[in-house]
Amino acid sequence: MKCKVCREPAIIDIRRHNANFCSEHFVRYCHDQVARSIKEFAMCSPGERLLVAVSGGKDSLAVWDILDSMGYEADGLYVGLGIGDYSEGSGRYVQAFAEQRNLRLIEIDLRESYDYDVPTAAAVTKRVPCSACGLSKRHLFDSAAVDGGYDAVVTGHNLDDEAAVLYGNVMRWQTNYLGRQKPVLAARKGFPRKIKPLVRLGEREMAAYCIVRGIDYQVEECPMAAGNKHLQYKEILNMQEAASPGSKAAFYFGFLRDAVDRFDDDPADDTLGRCERCGAPASSEICSFCRLVQRTEGAAPVSVPIPRSKRKSKAAERAISTSDGVTT
């Protein structure tokens, strides 16, 4: 297996592109794919200030690394979710990454700043943990970006993530979500622009990127996300991809080309008011985040329900397995 560019031994094969790369040209390939996405979808411009939502996983650290390498002024924002060892470990990966590269990292800890954490919020609201987690992160990313004067929030959603979300939205024809599933969401009153520069890169490529670049990241799946629909959808799409390499990319980019605008029937919601407590955009007097903070007030802290044995994520396993084409 030889690098497509230099014919030196390759460390990864990318079946949907029918291409193999050595370390050096794989890194260049990743940067090129990000540059292409940024240009194609007019995500951001040199000189803009970006705020990267970092979780400590491979995708968010990789996108931060890539944007920094490309010369963007990109700061990081880490939200401590209070999910036991998982969150503690994730935070340490983010801190180490930022320190090594002398990058600016903003940290918000849910328990310290808002007196709740994700396990407690899940128990109080009696909903899946991903619900309170997503709500909290969206609110804090948005507020920090608006308050800090950033031009855009960057998230590390990769092609596998976007294809899985699309699959879930299509299986139930969630037309409101379908109309908004774009790699760029323009800024609206009170909301920052949001961009996903990794949409051309797969999960396995991001794991390999981190390995090649020496980025240590949280390889465990979130212990509270186990068995969720998103992971189920990813498995189904992995079967589809194995049967027809390129399926995920055709599905996602075909959607952006030929379908997303057909679902764009939400009027831009500039009629939102402001939350009386925090000033964020809100459809009622108090925004959903502040309602969550109120609901969890005084609740006894709940620990992570299912302590899980340390295990590498499937993606990481695949990325470091020689049988699957990555030999680093």
Add this chain to the structure above:
Amino acid sequence: MKCKVCREPAIIDIRRHNANFCSEHFVRYCHDQVARSIKEFAMCSPGERLLVAVSGGKDSLAVWDILDSMGYEADGLYVGLGIGDYSEGSGRYVQAFAEQRNLRLIEIDLRESYDYDVPTAAAVTKRVPCSACGLSKRHLFDSAAVDGGYDAVVTGHNLDDEAAVLYGNVMRWQTNYLGRQKPVLAARKGFPRKIKPLVRLGEREMAAYCIVRGIDYQVEECPMAAGNKHLQYKEILNMQEAASPGSKAAFYFGFLRDAVDRFDDDPADDTLGRCERCGAPASSEICSFCRLVQRTEGAAPVSVPIPRSKRKSKAAERAISTSDGVTT
């Protein structure tokens, strides 16, 4: 396991409805689902003359049986495709069914009437056999219905078929096909109305229906269709359905409710001319069917490439397996 209606022992469970039925009430359930589809999508009215496209498989014989039981005037049309033993067997099932019920059956044999068969056409055109097969059947169903003064052509597409076709169209965002994937296609100049009364019933239910009603049908898959995309899509959706019963129905009916009209941007093609050879609607001087007939003229007959051992289809196996809920 007891029948939902009468509490007698049930012979089938239908997970997506969380319901079990005895033979009698299962037959009634099938008839009710067909009646509901006919009404909901305004498929046809009592007194209309229907032409059922019968293949000898479970679906087309079941829909013919159901429509006949419901009092519709439904004749059958069988096209002999010349796929070796498979076609010979299929024809015999259709003939026996029609004779037993004293129903009118029209038979057209590709080799006798047009001097080609599907294996030969596939070899001559160098395309997958399903392509020449579909083209031939569509043309002959349409012509026979128009020439015979029928009000509609009935096909036996079930929920699994429609969901799999939808899945394939969505994975590649085939917007032109998506806009036309409806359980009723209205008649257009030169084309009959087309209806799919089985869209509320799954593959496994149709196999069980035939068993309960004593309908002998071709249980083998077409030997030329093995490994085609449609079967691959069905497998993927079966995984999805196993993880979340009701997924297929939510996917298909959600599409009809919230999405299909968003893809309906084909102007009704009333600008089609007529084929100089056969008079059917055509976008060029000669219609695609007559071009196929011309291309295969004089070609040496090709036999079925891969003779396959007799085996029951997966659906039939499932339907007669007690572990899967059918005990007849």
